[in-house]
Amino acid sequence: MAKKNNGKVVNGSIFFTDKEEPESFSISNQFAEHLEFTLVKDRITVTKDDAYYALSLAVRDRMVRRWLRTQREYHIKDPKRVYYLSLEYLMGRLLGNALINLDYYEECRELLKKDGYNLEEIKEYEHDMGLGNGGLGRLAACYLDSMATLQLPAFGYGIRYEYGIFAQEIENGYQVEYADYWLKNGNPWDILRRSLQYRVKFYGRVEKKVYPDGTYYFDWVDTDDVLAVAYDVPVPGYKVKNVNNLRLWQAKAVSDFEFSEFNRGDYVEAVAKKNDSETISKVLYPNDTYVEGKFLRLKQQYFFVSATLQDIIRKFKINHDNWEDFPEKVCIQLNDTHPVVAIPELMRILIDQERLGWEKAWYITTRTFAYTNHTVVPEALEEWNEKIFGELLPRHLQIVYEINRRFLEDVKKNYSADEAVLEKLSIISSGPEKRVRMANLAIVGTFAVNGVAELHTHILKTRIFPDFNKIYPKKFLCVTNGITPRRWIRAANPELSKLITSKIGEEWVRDLSQLKQIENFVDDAAFRKKWREVKMHNRRLLIDYIKNENNIDVNPDSIFDVQVKRFHEYKRQLLNVLHVITLYNRIKDNPKIKMVPRTVIFGGKAAPAYYAAKMVIKLINSVADVVNNDPDVGDKLKVVFLKNYSVTLAEKIIPASDLSEQISVAGLEASGTGNMKFAANGALTIGTMDGANIEIREEVGEENIFIFGLLAEEVVELKAKGYNPRKYYESNPSLKRVIDMIASNYFNPKEPGIFNDMINGLMNVDYYCVFADYQSYIDTQDKVAQEFLNQEEWTKKSIYNVARIGKFSSDRAVSEYAKKIWNVKPVKLNNGNSNHD
Numbered sequence: 001m002a003k004k005n006n007g008k009v010v011n012g013s014i015f016f017t018d019k020e021e022p023e024s025f026s027i028s029n030q031f032a033e034h035l036e037f038t039l040v041k042d043r044i045t046v047t048k049d050d051a052y053y054a055l056s057l058a059v060r061d062r063m064v065r066r067w068l069r070t071q072r073e074y075h076i077k078d079p080k081r082v083y084y085l086s087l088e089y090l091m092g093r094l095l096g097n098a099l100i101n102l103d104y105y106e107e108c109r110e111l112l113k114k115d116g117y118n119l120e121e122i123k124e125y126e127h128d129m130g131l132g133n134g135g136l137g138r139l140a141a142c143y144l145d146s147m148a149t150l151q152l153p154a155f156g157y158g159i160r161y162e163y164g165i166f167a168q169e170i171e172n173g174y175q176v177e178y179a180d181y182w183l184k185n186g187n188p189w190d191i192l193r194r195s196l197q198y199r200v201k202f203y204g205r206v207e208k209k210v211y212p213d214g215t216y217y218f219d220w221v222d223t224d225d226v227l228a229v230a231y232d233v234p235v236p237g238y239k240v241k242n243v244n245n246l247r248l249w250q251a252k253a254v255s256d257f258e259f260s261e262f263n264r265g266d267y268v269e270a271v272a273k274k275n276d277s278e279t280i281s282k283v284l285y286p287n288d289t290y291v292e293g294k295f296l297r298l299k300q301q302y303f304f305v306s307a308t309l310q311d312i313i314r315k316f317k318i319n320h321d322n323w324e325d326f327p328e329k330v331c332i333q334l335n336d337t338h339p340v341v342a343i344p345e346l347m348r349i350l351i352d353q354e355r356l357g358w359e360k361a362w363y364i365t366t367r368t369f370a371y372t373n374h375t376v377v378p379e380a381l382e383e384w385n386e387k388i389f390g391e392l393l394p395r396h397l398q399i400v401y402e403i404n405r406r407f408l409e410d411v412k413k414n415y416s417a418d419e420a421v422l423e424k425l426s427i428i429s430s431g432p433e434k435r436v437r438m439a440n441l442a443i444v445g446t447f448a449v450n451g452v453a454e455l456h457t458h459i460l461k462t463r464i465f466p467d468f469n470k471i472y473p474k475k476f477l478c479v480t481n482g483i484t485p486r487r488w489i490r491a492a493n494p495e496l497s498k499l500i501t502s503k504i505g506e507e508w509v510r511d512l513s514q515l516k517q518i519e520n521f522v523d524d525a526a527f528r529k530k531w532r533e534v535k536m537h538n539r540r541l542l543i544d545y546i547k548n549e550n551n552i553d554v555n556p557d558s559i560f561d562v563q564v565k566r567f568h569e570y571k572r573q574l575l576n577v578l579h580v581i582t583l584y585n586r587i588k589d590n591p592k593i594k595m596v597p598r599t600v601i602f603g604g605k606a607a608p609a610y611y612a613a614k615m616v617i618k619l620i621n622s623v624a625d626v627v628n629n630d631p632d633v634g635d636k637l638k639v640v641f642l643k644n645y646s647v648t649l650a651e652k653i654i655p656a657s658d659l660s661e662q663i664s665v666a667g668l669e670a671s672g673t674g675n676m677k678f679a680a681n682g683a684l685t686i687g688t689m690d691g692a693n694i695e696i697r698e699e700v701g702e703e704n705i706f707i708f709g710l711l712a713e714e715v716v717e718l719k720a721k722g723y724n725p726r727k728y729y730e731s732n733p734s735l736k737r738v739i740d741m742i743a744s745n746y747f748n749p750k751e752p753g754i755f756n757d758m759i760n761g762l763m764n765v766d767y768y769c770v771f772a773d774y775q776s777y778i779d780t781q782d783k784v785a786q787e788f789l790n791q792e793e794w795t796k797k798s799i800y801n802v803a804r805i806g807k808f809s810s811d812r813a814v815s816e817y818a819k820k821i822w823n824v825k826p827v828k829l830n831n832g833n834s835n836h837d
């Protein structure tokens with residue numbers, strides 16, 4: 001019999017065993033049981049989707065004991081922990097990844113086969129967990145995988161949005177958005193923690209209250225409260241026992257809602273109001289590198305931060321009662337400025353609830369938080385109108401003011417009293433509309449600020465925050481981004497993985513630097529042939545997909561020239577289109593021209609309100625219509641826009657690609673991570689000296705990458721001199737012809753004038769220097785085509801790209817964070833059974 005102890009059931013005889021899975025725990029049995037007992041289906045009623053669901057539950061079952069044990073070990077050993085706070089996690093599908101990390105993929109496939117199921121097919125029924133926009137959200141997902149694999153006591157925290165990133169349709173060439181109700185068929189991966197709920201306060205006012213001894217404190221009263229409920233997602237490490245936790249919060253109305261209205265008899269009104277509070281976690285804001293400044297977004301941020309800090313502090317208090325230990329035991333990594341309201345929130349808790357003095361609270365706070373900056377794009381820097389901020393979080397606004405006052409006092413004393421300098425450093429902007437600058441708050445309130453690539457960090461230090469860098473010279477550092485080899489090579493490219501493993505063994509999946517060894521086979525012609533066969537195999541899969549989706553016939557021998565990422569003007573999909581039209585013109589001038597055939601593939605979403613980016617999508621589709629249906633063109637050139645780009649689609653596209661387009665205007669792409677995924681799958685990069693492209697070039701060698709365009713400093717100089725795009729247009733006949741075609745509605749005869757704004761913008765401003773880089777891009781593309789002709793040499797370059805990509809593993813990135821910033825060490829779970837409970 002189990003005994004009850006403080007409400008917890010302990011010492012059960014059949015429950016809570018520490019044993020590994022018992023022998024009877026076969027995947028087939030679990031699978032069958034879930035089909036029957038969880039889903040209540042039989043042979044006749046079972047659907048493929050049921051099979052996916054039941055299999056996922058069976059796989060999850062296999063993680064449960066490790067998951068519990070991991071959490072228990074972290075609890076018992078009580079090491080310093082790291083908490084990764086992110087408003088976005090772009091997880092993609094979880095089933096295949098879990099099977100690979102549990103080292104159970106092949107076995108599971110065979111077992112299912114015996115039961116008449118096809119694992120590859122079942123996997124297709126999983127809906128992407130798309131709780132993020134682009135690079136930042138996917139980075140968070142890669143880091144979760146690495147933190148678990150490195151056995152770090154790490155915890156992810158986020159929001160369980162009911163609607164993830166919208167589904168993109170293309171209608172008449174235009175992007176149209178549909179809601180992504182990803183939970184419609186339920187979610188086998190997350191577990192509701194029924195007893196884990198926190199109250200989150202909003203609005204209200206601040207009251208000054210006096211203690212009997214005359215000292216005073218501030219109380220935040222008359223608030224409107226919401227509950228945060230926890231859902232946990234297991235994060236299994238690769239071939240280790242550790243299963244870490246991703247905790248996502250969902251908003252729920254407080255159960256004792258609206259008593260006054262209840263009493264007045266407005267029962268229905270009161271219940272209906274419930275919905276309002278639950279909208280907080282309804283939907284992910286669909287912007288990437290762009291801030292909308294909406295009230296609901298600030299609500300989301302605080303909702304998430306408040307619940308998370310309550311949870312972190314609860315866990316801390318289980319083992320500790322001295323607040324000074326907090327920074328020794330807890331490190332909180334802020335993924336961009338989105339969770340930065342955590343800084344005043346911790347101050348509030350320490351001062352108002354825990355009653356520490358300001359200095360002590362500040363000491364603890366600034367030793368707990370670290371901040372990653374992910375962009376220097378000005379429209380992405382978060383600032384909150386102080387009225388909005390103060391209305392929702394009155395006490396926090398006071399605290400921010402006080403942080404700022406003390407900070408500026410300090411600056412005046414020790415650094416500069418120059419008004420202009422102070423204004424730049426101030427957390428609150430001056431002027432008629434005062435704003436809270438979240439990046440400034442992040443820098444002042446943390447002990448480490450990191451950029452995500454070398455150039456990006458340099459720009460942060462010298463151009464964006466030079467005074468902060470002088471005040472805190474040791475605070476700024478670089479951790480170059482990385483990607484997880486499990487998902488992006490091992491799972492996405494099984495054929496390449498097999499080929500690599502056949503030569504160097506499997507260790508590279510855990511230690512990507514091992515790939516270096518395949519350089520030894522560069523001169524082996526048979527190996528190179530196999531390498532090309534793998535690429536061809538992947539290409540054929542993509543060709544089928546394109547045929548199915550877009551009904552376009554693609555030449556398997558063409559260069560697969562691919563640009564997939566969010567649409568943003570700075571990423572310059574437009575420059576790519578200008579190249580396509582240039583090629584088209586060459587064909588039209590001479591339909592018999594001998595040229596290296598190309599398939600130019602685009603994919604990506606534009607923020608729903610980002611008109612200019614959406615028009616680039618329309619232009620691509622308009623050009624595709626003309627090019628793909630022109631008999632002169634044949635299979636020399638094809639343009640393909642694949643709708644609804646996602647993690648899952650990326651896994652199909654990237655392994656099939658030859659050329660990776662990383663063509664942002666230099667200085668604006670903080671890092672890029674797609675660039676790493678392509679190179680890791682043997683595509684060669686064409687790119688500017690921007691973000692991590694620079695470091696990729698350093699690693700793979702300049703002869704194995706195609707670099708073009710202005711350098712970051714040259715862009716600045718050009719603009720300082722007064723950039724005149726019209727001059728480029730007038731002096732370059734090929735460019736002029738391309739632009740004139742667009743302007744004269746060549747690609748859109750039925751909708752004349754739709755590209756006028758785009759053309760005017762280019763001719764008069766061209767903020768992202770498309771014209772300035774045009775010729776250099778075209779010349780470099782010609783070089784690409786030339787080199788592609790020599791398939792043997794191309795294959796060598798492809799092999800070098802993969803062999804030298806080791807640095808860009810997220811394992812390397814995460815261990816740098818662990819050493820340079822978090823000071824967190826692995827907790828290795830031994831193979832034996834733990835006796836603790």
Ligand code: C3B
Nearest residue numbers: 135136289374375669670671672673
């Ligand atoms: C992105 C940047 O635009 C990328 O260069 C970078 O590789 C990733 O972050 C990851 O660091 N980013 C984003 O996706 N969303 C933002 N709001 C800011 C940056």
